[in-house]
Amino acid sequence: MKTYALRLHPGQDLKMEVDAFAQRQALQAGIVLTCVGSLTRVSLRLANQPEATILEGHFEIVSLVGTFSTDGSHLHLSVSDSNGRTLGGHLLDGSRIYTTAEIALAELEGLRCTRPVDPDTGYDELAIESL
Secondary structure (H helix, E strand, O other): OOOEEEOOOOOEHHHHHHHHHHHHOOOEEEEEEEEEEEEEEEEEOOOOOOOOEEEEEEEEEEEEEEEEEEEEEEEEEEEEEOOOOOOEEOOOOOOOEEEEEEEEEEEEEOOOEOOOOOOOOEEOOEEEEOO
């Protein structure tokens, strides 16, 4: 496993920057190890909802988990507000860094991941192959 670390700065888009980093590194099979930081805008697709839910304010990143493939990422984010209320869902473009996001990623060497359409679900699902 090869590891990477990056820090995002105020105003940067969490998903877009993480995806761009993974593309620059040509990650064929990757995972998010950890992420801590804060956001002023959160863009999530909640479970079984077709549209984005947008939150404005100050939020702590509680967790960021996900996978990377040659076809893109699948990332889930949980955030908490100043009262500790926590919300999570599918991370979309548009989540803006407040002070920082400190992120560790890993590449799973010897594997390639893709996202073909799964006939059972109708969605692009992770497919893993050994190199």
